[in-house]
Each structure stands twice: as C-alpha cells, then as structure tokens.
Amino acid sequence: DAGITQSPRHKVTETGTPVTLRCHQTENHRYMYWYRQDPGHGLRLIHYSYGVKDTDKGEVSDGYSVSRSKTEDFLLTLESATSSQTSVYFCAISESGGLNEPQHFGDGTRLSIL
Amino acid sequence: LAKTTQPISMDSYEGQEVNITCSHNNIATNDYITWYQQFPSQGPRFIIQGYKTKVTNEVASLFIPADRKSSTLSLPRVSLSDTAVYYCLVGDGAAGNKLTFGGGTRVLVKP
Numbered sequence: 001d002a003g004i005t006q007s008p009r010h011k012v013t014e015t016g017t018p019v020t021l022r023c024h025q026t027e028n029h030r031y032m033y034w035y036r037q038d039p040g041h042g043l044r045l046i047h048y049s050y051g052v053k054d055t056d057k058g059e060v061s062d063g064y065s066v067s068r069s070k071t072e073d074f075l076l077t078l079e080s081a082t083s084s085q086t087s088v089y090f091c092a093i094s095e096s097g098g099l100n101e102p103q104h105f106g107d108g109t110r111l112s113i114l
Numbered sequence: 115l116a117k118t119t120q121p122i123s124m125d126s127y128e129g130q131e132v133n134i135t136c137s138h139n140n141i142a143t144n145d146y147i148t149w150y151q152q153f154p155s156q157g158p159r160f161i162i163q164g165y166k167t168k169v170t171n172e173v174a175s176l177f178i179p180a181d182r183k184s185s186t187l188s189l190p191r192v193s194l195s196d197t198a199v200y201y202c203l204v205g206d207g208a209a210g211n212k213l214t215f216g217g218g219t220r221v222l223v224k225p
Binding site (some may be wrong): 008092103105108 | 147155184216217
C-alpha cells in the first residue's frame, strides 16, 4: 500500500479548541487531499493541494484550513472545533489530479468533539 | 461530476459471483468510471477503472456497455473478506477534480 500516515488516529477534544491533523506521505506525490466521512454522506472533499503552498477548497471547506510547506506533509486545521466537525477524516494522495488517476487513502483519523 | 446511482446493499454467499451495477446517465465523453472498495475502519482502496468495453485485473472485472450510461463491477467467487462498501465514481481527468463518493453499495458475503 501507498506510504500514507495519518496522525493522530483518534482524538477527543472540546468545542472551541484548535485541532490539527497531519498527513504524511513517502511517495512524493504531487496531489494531497483531505476528506471527511459521515453516515449518509459518503466521503466529501474538504481541501486539496496540488503542490507545496498550493491549495484549493473542496465541497465542505468552511471551518477548515490547510497548509503544505513540504511535499510530504499536508496539515488540516480546525481553528475552533465544533460538534458538527465530529467525523472520520481521510487523507489521500495521487500523482496527478485527474479522476483517471487513482487516489490512495490513509487509514483515517477519528475525531470526536464534545 | 456525473451523478451515479447504485444499490444500497447486496447480500451474497462465499464462492458466488457478485455483480454491482452503477447508473451514470449523464456521463460525459471524457469521463472515466472508477470503483473503490472500503473496509470498516479503513480508507477507500482503488479496485478498477475503465472507459469502455471490458477491463479485468486480479481483483475484479468492469463491464461498460457501448452507451456508457451504466457499468457493472463483477467480483468473481467472493469470500468473507470481500464484505465491504463499493463505490462507483465517474469523472474526467481535469486537474483538481472533486471526487464525490456517494453512499456506495454495502456488500455482505455470508458463509
């Protein structure tokens, strides 16, 4: 499997606190993505990156920010977590950004906001 | 991205062939059809992709009729470990595409 590591794997925090999730890849892929998965909604794209310092919004970007200072790391930050952001978060990578280029996913971070 | 429709769930038994059909009536000329598999507590995993006719790999086959308005993922001789959710996606090679998985098909393989 592709070398993708998400950290932490589980986190419980309180409403209003900042939270940062990390995705680390060893494949040197250009594109990186953050998704959230909720019951009844499938996976929804939050933000993606097409290179160092190059990012763009996805379908559900409100309340989230991202940063990519190195090819291998893509950070997702919840500046002030809310209960609606309780979800499972997946990071994915791909060599190019097209749908005909398969994405490889990490094992997810389960985030609970109380 | 073209909207896709697939059954919510399917049950099967070990050793049987499972066929999951996905409808994508609004598929565009440049769109590819891609299937992912997701096990509980894991991220989705790419299974197979095709543009037309038939594609086969070591895991599955993908059948696409000439009008491309539907596609069928075929899993031969399933085992208990094939119990998972299977997602059908349709889209083109435009950079930065917004991958939308939808609800998928939950396949349960019984002994």
